[in-house]
Amino acid sequence: MSQLAPLMPYHRVNILTGTRTARLVEDTAEYAKQITKSKRPLLVLGPRLLKLTLGGRLLLEYALDIAKAKNIPTCATATVKSKMVELGVKPDSVYDIVEIINALKDPEWKGVRNEGNHDIVIFFGFRTDLGEQGLSVLKHFAPHLKTMTLCKYYYPHADFSLPNIRKDEQWKVFLENLIDSLGTKGGH
Amino acid sequence: MAEIKELTKKLEEIHQKIKAEVPWEPVGHTPMPEIPDLRSWDMRLLKTYKPWYAPFCDLCCFCTYGKCDLTEDRRGACGIDIATQQARIVLLACLMGCSAHAAHAGHILEILIEKHGKGKKIDLGTFIDLEAPNIRTVLGLKPETLGDLKTAIEYVYKEIAHLLDSTHMGQEGSYLDYESKALHAGMLDHVGMEVADIAQIVGFNYPTSVADTPLVDLGWNSVNKTKPIILFAGHNPATSTVVVDYLQENNLYDKVELCGVCCTAIETTRYSAKAKVIGPLSRQLFFIRSGIPDVIMTDEQCIRTDIPVEATKAGSALIAALDKAMYGLEDATEMETDEVVRKMVDEKKHFVILDPKKAAEVAVKVAMAIALKRRKEWLTEQEAVELAKKCTLCGMCEQVCPNLFDIGNGVSQVAKGNFDVIGEIFNQCIGCGKCEEECPRNIPIFKIMQVGASKETWKMRAGRGPVMDTEIRNVGAPITLGTIPGVIALVGCSNFPDIRDIAEIVDEFARRKYIVVLTGCSAMVAGMWKDSEGKTVYEKYPPDFDAGGVVNIGSCVANSHISGAAIKIANIFAALPLRANYEVMADYVLNRVGACGVAWGAMSQKAASIATGFNRLGVPVILGPHSSKYRRLYLSRKEEDEWKVMDARKKQIVETNEPSPEHLAYVCETKEKAMVMIPKLCIRKNDTPQGRSIKLNHYISLYKKYMGGGLPEDLPLYVRRDADIPLVYKKEVKAYLTEIGWKPKEPVGLPTLIGTYPTKVPVDSVIH
Numbered sequence: 001m002s003q004l005a006p007l008m009p010y011h012r013v014n015i016l017t018g019t020r021t022a023r024l025v026e027d028t029a030e031y032a033k034q035i036t037k038s039k040r041p042l043l044v045l046g047p048r049l050l051k052l053t054l055g056g057r058l059l060l061e062y063a064l065d066i067a068k069a070k071n072i073p074t075c076a077t078a079t080v081k082s083k084m085v086e087l088g089v090k091p092d093s094v095y096d097i098v099e100i101i102n103a104l105k106d107p108e109w110k111g112v113r114n115e116g117n118h119d120i121v122i123f124f125g126f127r128t129d130l131g132e133q134g135l136s137v138l139k140h141f142a143p144h145l146k147t148m149t150l151c152k153y154y155y156p157h158a159d160f161s162l163p164n165i166r167k168d169e170q171w172k173v174f175l176e177n178l179i180d181s182l183g184t185k186g187g188h
Numbered sequence: 189m190a191e192i193k194e195l196t197k198k199l200e201e202i203h204q205k206i207k208a209e210v211p212w213e214p215v216g217h218t219p220m221p222e223i224p225d226l227r228s229w230d231m232r233l234l235k236t237y238k239p240w241y242a243p244f245c246d247l248c249c250f251c252t253y254g255k256c257d258l259t260e261d262r263r264g265a266c267g268i269d270i271a272t273q274q275a276r277i278v279l280l281a282c283l284m285g286c287s288a289h290a291a292h293a294g295h296i297l298e299i300l301i302e303k304h305g306k307g308k309k310i311d312l313g314t315f316i317d318l319e320a321p322n323i324r325t326v327l328g329l330k331p332e333t334l335g336d337l338k339t340a341i342e343y344v345y346k347e348i349a350h351l352l353d354s355t356h357m358g359q360e361g362s363y364l365d366y367e368s369k370a371l372h373a374g375m376l377d378h379v380g381m382e383v384a385d386i387a388q389i390v391g392f393n394y395p396t397s398v399a400d401t402p403l404v405d406l407g408w409n410s411v412n413k414t415k416p417i418i419l420f421a422g423h424n425p426a427t428s429t430v431v432v433d434y435l436q437e438n439n440l441y442d443k444v445e446l447c448g449v450c451c452t453a454i455e456t457t458r459y460s461a462k463a464k465v466i467g468p469l470s471r472q473l474f475f476i477r478s479g480i481p482d483v484i485m486t487d488e489q490c491i492r493t494d495i496p497v498e499a500t501k502a503g504s505a506l507i508a509a510l511d512k513a514m515y516g517l518e519d520a521t522e523m524e525t526d527e528v529v530r531k532m533v534d535e536k537k538h539f540v541i542l543d544p545k546k547a548a549e550v551a552v553k554v555a556m557a558i559a560l561k562r563r564k565e566w567l568t569e570q571e572a573v574e575l576a577k578k579c580t581l582c583g584m585c586e587q588v589c590p591n592l593f594d595i596g597n598g599v600s601q602v603a604k605g606n607f608d609v610i611g612e613i614f615n616q617c618i619g620c621g622k623c624e625e626e627c628p629r630n631i632p633i634f635k636i637m638q639v640g641a642s643k644e645t646w647k648m649r650a651g652r653g654p655v656m657d658t659e660i661r662n663v664g665a666p667i668t669l670g671t672i673p674g675v676i677a678l679v680g681c682s683n684f685p686d687i688r689d690i691a692e693i694v695d696e697f698a699r700r701k702y703i704v705v706l707t708g709c710s711a712m713v714a715g716m717w718k719d720s721e722g723k724t725v726y727e728k729y730p731p732d733f734d735a736g737g738v739v740n741i742g743s744c745v746a747n748s749h750i751s752g753a754a755i756k757i758a759n760i761f762a763a764l765p766l767r768a769n770y771e772v773m774a775d776y777v778l779n780r781v782g783a784c785g786v787a788w789g790a791m792s793q794k795a796a797s798i799a800t801g802f803n804r805l806g807v808p809v810i811l812g813p814h815s816s817k818y819r820r821l822y823l824s825r826k827e828e829d830e831w832k833v834m835d836a837r838k839k840q841i842v843e844t845n846e847p848s849p850e851h852l853a854y855v856c857e858t859k860e861k862a863m864v865m866i867p868k869l870c871i872r873k874n875d876t877p878q879g880r881s882i883k884l885n886h887y888i889s890l891y892k893k894y895m896g897g898g899l900p901e902d903l904p905l906y907v908r909r910d911a912d913i914p915l916v917y918k919k920e921v922k923a924y925l926t927e928i929g930w931k932p933k934e935p936v937g938l939p940t941l942i943g944t945y946p947t948k949v950p951v952d953s954v955i956h
Contacts, residue, residue, distance in 0.1 A: 018246035019257045047858050078858045082896020094901050098855050102823045133242035133816035140270050
């Protein structure tokens with residue numbers, strides 16, 4: 001799924017040289033297709049979702065719309081759970097990022113809904129350095145699953161990544177289109 | 189038979205080195221351990237705390253077979269796989285760190301033996317009899333003189349060579365064995381650090397056996413800019429102490445200002461409380477670029493490699509005082525002093541001077557000569573505004589910022605006259621200068637940041653060295669029973685997500701009556717915050733190693749006194765023999781001493797080895813988010829893993845289902861998450877019901893405070909019986925436990941891992 005031609009990650013200090021780099025996806029439909037065909041996706045939510053807003057809405061609200069659109073189970077990391085609860089949503093699981101990645105590495109893990117390990121894991125809202133290192137763990141030690149990111153930066157260690165997006169409006173449109181493509185619209 | 193004879197001969201040699209005939213304690217199972225000797229202990233740890241590897245890149249480029257692609261189960265041309273390659277890199281990092289401290293120790297020891305003689309007695313004061321817990325535990329040697337310390341450091345050197353050998357291509361093929369070697373390197377590091385600091389205390393007459401060390405000035409505004417200024421950068425006080433002597437001998441002490449960044453600053457204030465601490469490593473480049481230091485003296489470790497370039501730009505003179513960093517400069521050690529001074533003043537040349545006395549004299553004379561010509565002021569606000577107007581918000585600065593800051597936004601706000609944003613960024617800045625280097629408009633971002641920085645000065649307590657035996661006697665019982673809920677060690681470098689995090693963590697846990705100890709850059713930044721009454725944490729809390737105390741142990745090498753304090757609890761309080769008895773000490777610490785390291789800004793290879801040494805001793809360490817770039821953590825999976833221990837009293841293996849401590853090396857993304865992990869990682873199986881109840885009270889209360897309410901998801905794993913439930917949350921917790929069908933379990937009388945893995949150590953060894 002990954003491509004050979006590397007793209008420069010946004011935070012260049014975290015350049016990760018390698019032979020396998022993420023497939024750059026700009027078309028919402030491709031993301032939606034990957035998620036839709038997945039049997040057991042998982043959305044892992046990071047603390048930057050609580051700090052950033054797009055069009056006056058907290059980034060976390062977009063994430064929850066995506067989860068709701070396809071009934072994707074969620075994993076709240078760091079302090080995300082508290083805001084989710086405030087928004088009336090109970091996370092399916094609470095782990096820190098290194099813990100959920102540690103569990104995902106195990107092909108026999110039962111997953112956050114006890115239905116088996118996940119086949120596609122979507123990361124959203126992490127520091128790029130920590131996020132990238134976490135994705136590297138899964139790239140190398142979890143061949144049984146694919147990874148995807150929704151942040152506005154290119155993540156080379158993912159299987160699917162957005163490009164570096166300079167304009168937040170463009171990012172907002174992508175996320176809204178993704179929510180639409182996955183089948184529902186609206187906020188919490 | 190030949191092999192047995194050989195081994196016996198080897199053991200005889202070891203016994204000779206450690207003076208085994210001196211019967212202060214029986215010699216344990218592992219005197220001067222080599223790589224295989226503690227391997228079984230390591231493998232037992234690694235069974236529960238499995239390595240978690242986050243490769244930085246897909247390749248190995250160590251030899252000319254490669255670059256080798258290690259993705260998708262590929263092996264390199266030598267046969268290595270990606271996990272083993274990561275473990276190999278971790279071992280190399282630990283060896284770099286261990287070597288830095290060991291070489292520091294060896295160098296300082298050489299100087300002090302030259303000064304005082306090999307026979308100089310080790311005397312750490314009235315309240316410290318157990319002077320060297322790491323050396324005694326690891327080697328089995330009770331060091332009585334500086335000469336004995338040499339035996340210890342020579343052992344470390346030898347082991348480093350063996351470990352480094354193993355990283356050569358085509359040898360070790362197991363990531364677990366590389367981890368065992370990294371743990372070995374970490375343990376050696378604590379020996380090397382202990383040698384360094386004991387030598388310094390003895391040789392430089394640093395404070396010892398005292399808690400209430402002086403409060404010293406902290407922050408660059410504490411420096412008197414009307415005087416000639418000498419800045420020390422690095423870790424080794426061999427030269428800075430001689431500068432103090434020179435000034436005193438020549439009645440110049442009030443005429444020249446001495447200050448330091450990083451650990452030499454802490455060391456110098458242990459020698460002279462008049463010296464000033466500029467701040468952690470993250471302030472180094474800021475201060476140098478200000479042009480305020482007239483002379484910069486570098487020694488070793490964590491000094492910038494481009495100091496000659498920066499010193500020249502800033503108009504400062506530079507003396508490289510140690511061979512670790514000579515920068516390609518001319519060596520003036522043999523040159524006439526006046527000639528060196530003339531060349532530095534008139535020709536603006538920088539020099540290597542390896543003779544501390546000569547370096548001291550030159551530094552003072554040069555500083556006094558050039559101070560008047562110094563460019564010594566910050567930019568004015570108006571100048572900063574004008575310079576900031578050049579910013580086009582291209583984003584290049586943000587792209588290269590290791591802490592991922594939107595610096596351009598801060599600069600553009602300055603252009604509008606608003607310094608708040610850039611001031612905030614300054615607080616979080618690690619001071620690398622990458623932003624300024626990348627700026628296509630050549631905006632002096634550092635100088636603009638300095639305008640937005642706080643002009644405050646602070647106080648920090650001078651480093652005090654080892655924890656006193658008398659203090660251990662007082663706190664040993666409450667720590668092991670759990671009624672002092674934990675010892676929090678904030679250690680390591682200044683690659684913080686936010687510099688204020690450290691003081692906030694200190695304040696939170698000291699207020700809750702944990703014992704908080706600090707070293708290095710963390711000890712400095714803890715002082716860079718004041719409460720509403722204008723007090724720093726050093727002024728707000730007592731300096732005692734006791735509940736609610738905030739203790740600056742000292743510089744990086746003083747980390748050995750933190751591991752030493754843990755060992756002292758086992759030896760002094762629990763009366764377990766420590767001599768060459770590493771497994772018993774580590775097992776005791778892991779199962780019974782509620783201690784947790786926090787290396788929130790860990791950046792260097794030294795931090796990697798220090799933390800790994802703590803891990804081998806059974807102390808878990810929490811790291812900041814960027815520390816995932818160390819590539820390796822030690823994580824358990826609490827519900828999937830087994831948590832069997834031996835109940836030493838009953839001689840039965842018991843499945844506790846209690847993940848305590850849950851991890852050994854763990855990354856938290858946010859300070860808030862760390863606030864919740866710290867109390868959890870202080871839980872130990874040995875806790876009494878009262879102690880467990882206190883620990884859970886803090887765990888729950890901090891969870892509610894920082895995670896937005898509710899109860900921790902894993903709380904049931906830590907409640908053994910009703911008596912463990914904190915009174916204040918009794919109703920809520922009981923309702924939750926009932927809802928999930930929780931069943932009580934018996935606490936383990938005397939938990940130990942000894943007896944659960946192959947070891948020569950009998951289970952009875954852990955019974956005191």
